[in-house]
Amino acid sequence: MSHLIIAPILLPIFTALLIMLPPIHYSPMRRRWVSMISTVILLILTVCLLLQTQAEGVAFYALGAWQPPFGIILVADIFSVSMVCLTSILALGAICYGSAGEDERGSFFHPLFQFQLMGINGAFLTGDLFNLFVFFEVLLIASYGLLVHAGGKNKTKAAVHYVVLNLAGSAVFLFSLGILYGTLGTLNIADMAVQVAQLPAENLMLVKSGGLLLLIVFALKAAILPLQFWLPATYAAASPPVAALFAVMTKIGIYALLRVYTTIFGEHAGPLAGMASDWLWPLGLATIMLGAIGVLASQDFRKLVANLVIVSVGTLVTLVALQSSAATSAVLFYTVHSTLVCGALFLLADLIGAQRGKAGDRLVPGRRMAQPVLLGTMFMVAAVAVAGLPPLSGFVGKLMILQAASSPMQQMLLWSVVLLSSLMVLIGLSRAGSILFWRVNGNDAGPERVLPLQVFALGWLLLAAPLMVVFAGPLTELSFAAAEQMRDIQSSIAIILGDAATVGEQP
Amino acid sequence: MESLLAGCIGFLTACGVFLLLRGRTFPVVVGLTMLAYAVNLFLFSSGRLTLQGAAVLGTTDNYADPLPQALVLTAIVIGFAMTAYLVILAIRARADLGNDHVDGKLPENESSRKESR
Numbered sequence: 001m002s003h004l005i006i007a008p009i010l011l012p013i014f015t016a017l018l019i020m021l022p023p024i025h026y027s028p029m030r031r032r033w034v035s036m037i038s039t040v041i042l043l044i045l046t047v048c049l050l051l052q053t054q055a056e057g058v059a060f061y062a063l064g065a066w067q068p069p070f071g072i073i074l075v076a077d078i079f080s081v082s083m084v085c086l087t088s089i090l091a092l093g094a095i096c097y098g099s100a101g102e103d104e105r106g107s108f109f110h111p112l113f114q115f116q117l118m119g120i121n122g123a124f125l126t127g128d129l130f131n132l133f134v135f136f137e138v139l140l141i142a143s144y145g146l147l148v149h150a151g152g153k154n155k156t157k158a159a160v161h162y163v164v165l166n167l168a169g170s171a172v173f174l175f176s177l178g179i180l181y182g183t184l185g186t187l188n189i190a191d192m193a194v195q196v197a198q199l200p201a202e203n204l205m206l207v208k209s210g211g212l213l214l215l216i217v218f219a220l221k222a223a224i225l226p227l228q229f230w231l232p233a234t235y236a237a238a239s240p241p242v243a244a245l246f247a248v249m250t251k252i253g254i255y256a257l258l259r260v261y262t263t264i265f266g267e268h269a270g271p272l273a274g275m276a277s278d279w280l281w282p283l284g285l286a287t288i289m290l291g292a293i294g295v296l297a298s299q300d301f302r303k304l305v306a307n308l309v310i311v312s313v314g315t316l317v318t319l320v321a322l323q324s325s326a327a328t329s330a331v332l333f334y335t336v337h338s339t340l341v342c343g344a345l346f347l348l349a350d351l352i353g354a355q356r357g358k359a360g361d362r363l364v365p366g367r368r369m370a371q372p373v374l375l376g377t378m379f380m381v382a383a384v385a386v387a388g389l390p391p392l393s394g395f396v397g398k399l400m401i402l403q404a405a406s407s408p409m410q411q412m413l414l415w416s417v418v419l420l421s422s423l424m425v426l427i428g429l430s431r432a433g434s435i436l437f438w439r440v441n442g443n444d445a446g447p448e449r450v451l452p453l454q455v456f457a458l459g460w461l462l463l464a465a466p467l468m469v470v471f472a473g474p475l476t477e478l479s480f481a482a483a484e485q486m487r488d489i490q491s492s493i494a495i496i497l498g499d500a501a502t503v504g505e506q507p
Numbered sequence: 508m509e510s511l512l513a514g515c516i517g518f519l520t521a522c523g524v525f526l527l528l529r530g531r532t533f534p535v536v537v538g539l540t541m542l543a544y545a546v547n548l549f550l551f552s553s554g555r556l557t558l559q560g561a562a563v564l565g566t567t568d569n570y571a572d573p574l575p576q577a578l579v580l581t582a583i584v585i586g587f588a589m590t591a592y593l594v595i596l597a598i599r600a601r602a603d604l605g606n607d608h609v610d611g612k613l614p615e616n617e618s619s620r621k622e623s624r
Binding site for chain 2: 130134137141144148151152153156157159160161163164167168170171174175177178179181182
């Protein structure tokens with residue numbers, strides 16, 4: 001049993017505790033260095049784990065050596081480990097940016113950030129539904145703290161909404177866990193898949209209602225149409241490195257949707273198979289359109305980026321509803337691309353706002369920027385990538401999405417909605433870019449300059465866009481392998497529960 | 508016993524949802540607390556209702572499911588911490604925004620009534 005699987009959870013928690021100890025806590029430089037170095041180590045560890053998972057297949061880690069289905073397990077497959085890897089890449093960018101001065105505007109930035117990383121990594125790696133709830137709460141309480149970092153009216157107002165909504169969401173999550181445990185007698189995801197396949201008819205409706213309650217919870221976390229109204233205000237209010245890290249939080253909701261409705265209520269689930277797709281397909285398409293309209297309507301650049309997050313969530317949800325290997329692999333590729341680029345855009349919005357004086361990031365004519373070439377180039381790269389134009393990563397992602405639709409009906413809807421939304425995003429971004437960079441009111445540039453660490457952080461995240469095109473071959477192979485592995489429920493259950501356990505009708 | 512417990516959970520949930528939809532932060536906090544109570548009772552009952560059942564092996568012939576008890580304990584601790592945070596945040600919001608409305612500003616009719624007083 002490899003202990004590497006639990007490392008992405010243990011490392012951030014010990015780093016957070018270390019940062020709070022006096023010799024490090026009292027010196028801002030030491031706090032920054034410990035936090036940054038630990039995140040670099042986290043990145044190295046997760047890449048090692050990814051290589052190991054790719055070579056050896058699905059592995060699990062039984063905490064306290066309590067064997068599944070009785071103990072809590074962590075499961076490493078290519079999909080979950082890729083998401084952990086993505087988190088650490090994003091976190092490194094966000095922490096470097098935060099260390100350029102943002103972290104000193106409030107207290108406990110670095111410990112809270114590390115606790116949030118622990119929660120995110122745990123949510124991706126866990127193989128137990130109740131444990132997923134616990135890690136959700138860990139990452140949420142850290143995010144509550146981070147959201148009010150640096151204080152201010154807007155942040156407090158956004159935080160009240162965010163906390164109340166998420167607490168209500170947690171209550172629904174627990175209700176659904178209660179129903180599922182009461183009917184299936186287990187909360188281990190692999191074991192639940194086995195139990196669902198042999199469900200007695202009288203429990204069918206109960207399990208279905210429990211499963212659909214889970215849909216509500218994950219729809220709230222992922223910000224799918226009727227439950228997405230909290231997102232633009234919250235993300236626009238959060239301080240930039242926090243907003244950048246939040247770019248991965250909606251993806252946790254998507255990942256949980258994919259995990260639950262592929263593994264537990266997947267093809268083998270008999271009458272319950274694909275029960276969420278009927279809901280997710282129209283809601284996903286509507287979310288894309290609503291996000292695109294939001295992009296056109298945004299009055300400031302951060303709200304615009306938050307609406308871009310909604311567009312990407314809608315796209316991913318639509319793919320989850322398709323329930324095919326091609327769609328699942330497109331989910332992985334597009335998630336990596338959209339998370340990194342949206343994270344970079346949140347950071348960029350702050351830099352642009354800082355150099356425009358009073359106008360900030362509002363889309364109105366402001367004073368001349370001190371470094372228009374540097375910021376403009378970064379904006380161009382990010383905008384081209386996020387709109388899905390060639391030659392950057394968004395194009396490859398869009399291509400995979402369009403190829404994932406198989407039936408003519410799906411193609412008609414998905415292609416028209418995705419392409420139309422791309423056009424709207426393009427219009428919104430060109431409008432924002434031309435106002436921010438070209439419509440200046442003649443005042444001289446201010447004294448603000450971009451710090452080297454901020455350039456590094458943004459460059460690190462934006463580098464993903466060209467690199468994901470250069471290495472598109474290996475990356476698509478990786479995402480196809482991840483999708484195949486995730487959908488091959490039979491063999492992962494055999495690894496986790498032993499060879500005797502099967503799902504469905506097989507002998 | 509089942510109908511009594513189900514009625515209790517339902518009543519608590521209904522009160523919780525009603526209070527959650529109120530406009531001030533205090534009723535919302537109380538509503539979330541009630542919802543948390545309902546959830547905890549519900550989780551308890553997911554292991555089926557047993558009278559005088561023991562959770563430890565070898566002490567009796569009549570066993571209760573120990574897992575929901577562990578789940579409830581976790582849920583209580585988390586719910587408690589979250590409520591504490593929300594109370595602090597609500598007080599902070601009262602100070603920062605100048606009123607205790609969840610939207611940070613009083614609705615039109617209420618603020619005009621206040622002025623006329």
